[in-house]
Amino acid sequence: MVPGTVTMYVCGPTVYDVPHIGHGRFVLVFDILRRYLEHLGLAVVHVSNITDVDDKILKRAAEEGREPWDVAATYEGVWWDTLEALNVLRPTHVPHATDYIAKMIAFIETLVEAGKAYPSSDGVYFEVSGVPDYGLLAHQSLESLRSGARVEANENKRSQLDFALWKLTPEDRWAWDSPWGRGRPGWHTECVVMSEDLLGQSFDIHGGGSDLMFPHHENERAQAACLGHDFAHIWVHNGFLVAGTEKMSKSLGNFITLPELVGSNDPRSYRLLVLQAHYRSPLAVSVDLAADGARALARIDQALGRLQGEGLAGAEPDASLMAAFHEAMDNDLDTPAATALLFQSVTRLNSLLDQNDRDGAAAVGAAVASFCSVLGLSALPAAAEIPAEVAELFARREQARADRDYALSDTLRDQLAQLGWVVEDAKGGGVLKPKLA
Ligand SMILES: [Zn+2]
Incomplete structure (x- = not known):
């Protein structure tokens, strides 16, 4: 060895x-x-x-x-x-x-x-x-x-x-x-x-x-x-798989294969379901549960998109969050605890961004990005690579929306659309996505 x-x-x-x-x-x-x-x-x-x-x-x-x-x-x-x-x-x-x-x-x-x-x-x-x-x-x-x-x-x-x-x-x-x-x-x-x-x-x-x-x-x-x-x-x-919200079986005709499950939603949503159960425990899987997972993942992407939009990505991760993450993972791979920490950190990241605490947001955001990378939940590179010009327009647009300047917000949204990016409004802020061809 x-x-x-x-x-x-x-x-x-x-x-x-x-x-x-x-x-x-x-x-x-x-x-x-x-x-x-x-x-x-x-x-x-x-x-x-x-x-x-x-x-x-x-x-x-x-x-x-x-x-x-x-x-x-x-x-x-x-x-x-x-x-x-x-x-x-x-x-x-x-x-x-x-x-x-x-x-x-x-x-x-x-x-x-x-x-x-x-x-x-x-x-x-x-x-x-x-x-x-x-x-x-x-x-x-x-x-x-x-x-x-x-x-x-x-x-x-x-x-x-x-x-x-x-x-x-x-x-x-x-x-x-x-x-x-x-x-x-x-x-x-x-x-x-x-x-x-x-x-x-x-x-x-x-x-x-x-x-x-x-x-x-x-x-x-x-x-x-x-x-x-x-x-x-x-x-x-x-552990084994168990039927999710409804029984999945070939005879009921609602049995789906792995490629079908992966294709029905954000492909990361099944990974998230796996993470949310301890590896030795039974795991419930259904298309509905995967759809819930996809919504939760959108929250993470959106928070990291805001961080990037503010030019705050790439800082040193918050040391106490990283220590808590390691503690969970070192405990027989307690991914449910690690995933709970990830979502708590996303909430904290959003509130730090709301309060314009730039240093705090940068450190917490870097920890969120690190958790995602270790767990394999990072958004696909194509979606994550946002050109500087687009990131700047997006940040200005988010500010305009926060200031309730809807006319300016709409103008900036149109400019982003011309560059091939769409903004989807959600609770915690806008989500920037490349326009699908
Ligand atoms: Zn074997």
């Missing part, structure tokens, strides 16, 4: 369909964690995989009469477009399962040689009874996992909890040769091999949704632990 560097592996998507809203939560939670660690001055090596070989991809390909790699490439494209819209930073490394087949085969051979795995008539299985603390992540003993397991009986396994490392699929065209026969790797092996290859046998954080805790993460950990590897030091699991 390198001091000052955080190594983090986050389980990525299986690319067989358009991403759902739950995918959005995990990418946002780990994007926020990464941004905060980088804000603290740490270098983050962030690895997140793409599972591009899987039963679901093969099924989709058969349904659509396409090649599986074509299906995977299509949905991987949708994945990155959606993450870009969500302002999610790209991982440092994005390993693909199909690029790791040889390394996975070598790893499975090591497990077989060590007596931890055994070949069977339909594949190679990992023997969980060989791992003394199996069940650690689920906080359950091997015995209670066994009695609760709803795994289909399979006579090729020594125990029902044993899991496949390599599946023999000699009839499939999409298969690879191995010492045990043609087939493809199991998902649990993919993540161990990729994380250890890119981050080493001992790394800092392993993340994913809480639905992955068992069996996926337990089975990853078991494969590494039985070989004496440290593997991940900290496991981070984000």
Whole structure:
């Protein structure tokens, strides 16, 4: 390990369909964690995989009469477009399962040689009874996992909890040769091999949704632990999604995909919903809640627009606000507290601007801008870059409105319109926006 560097592996998507809203939560939670660690001055090596070989991809390909790699490439494209819209930073490394087949085969051979795995008539299985603390992540003993397991009986396994490392699929065209026969790797092996290859046998954080805790993460950990590897030091699991103000389901016809949710509103509004719940708590999501979020974001943009209009952007952030922000984020990433602080600071910024306390507004405004940047809530650069001439006209127009000089205010608004900027009046002051073409 390198001091000052955080190594983090986050389980990525299986690319067989358009991403759902739950995918959005995990990418946002780990994007926020990464941004905060980088804000603290740490270098983050962030690895997140793409599972591009899987039963679901093969099924989709058969349904659509396409090649599986074509299906995977299509949905991987949708994945990155959606993450870009969500302002999610790209991982440092994005390993693909199909690029790791040889390394996975070598790893499975090591497990077989060590007596931890055994070949069977339909594949190679990992023997969980060989791992003394199996069940650690689920906080359950091997015995209670066994009695609760709803795994289909399979006579090729020594125990029902044993899991496949390599599946023999000699009839499939999409298969690879191995010492045990043609087939493809199991998902649990993919993540161990990729994380250890890119981050080493001992790394800092392993993340994913809480639905992955068992069996996926337990089975990853078991494969590494039985070989004496440290593997991940900290496991981070984000909570489930729950229906928002109304139930969202495919059968009710109001189910929306992640790109639909992102496209229905300000793309930052889903990030704001994620921030307003603690990462381990359940999260309610609906189009209505996202619309509320978009209105709250407009309040932030508007306050920062005023600050910029007054020529007060870019000062040193208020030290006590920054300390309060760090205190919240250091407390197991308490983003609800950090977000509450952000909105309180926006209110304070507006009142300082109203009172014409320029130094106070500059310091509080800089803290607001810093919170937004760390949390990934900053307005898109195109909207934030306001030419000096426009900023000056906007400031004069805001002053005219404050002075109730409506004739002058309207004249200045027209001049701004000619330069391609619109002013939307709201409670705390005008909001300056570039005119859409
Ligand atoms: Zn994984």
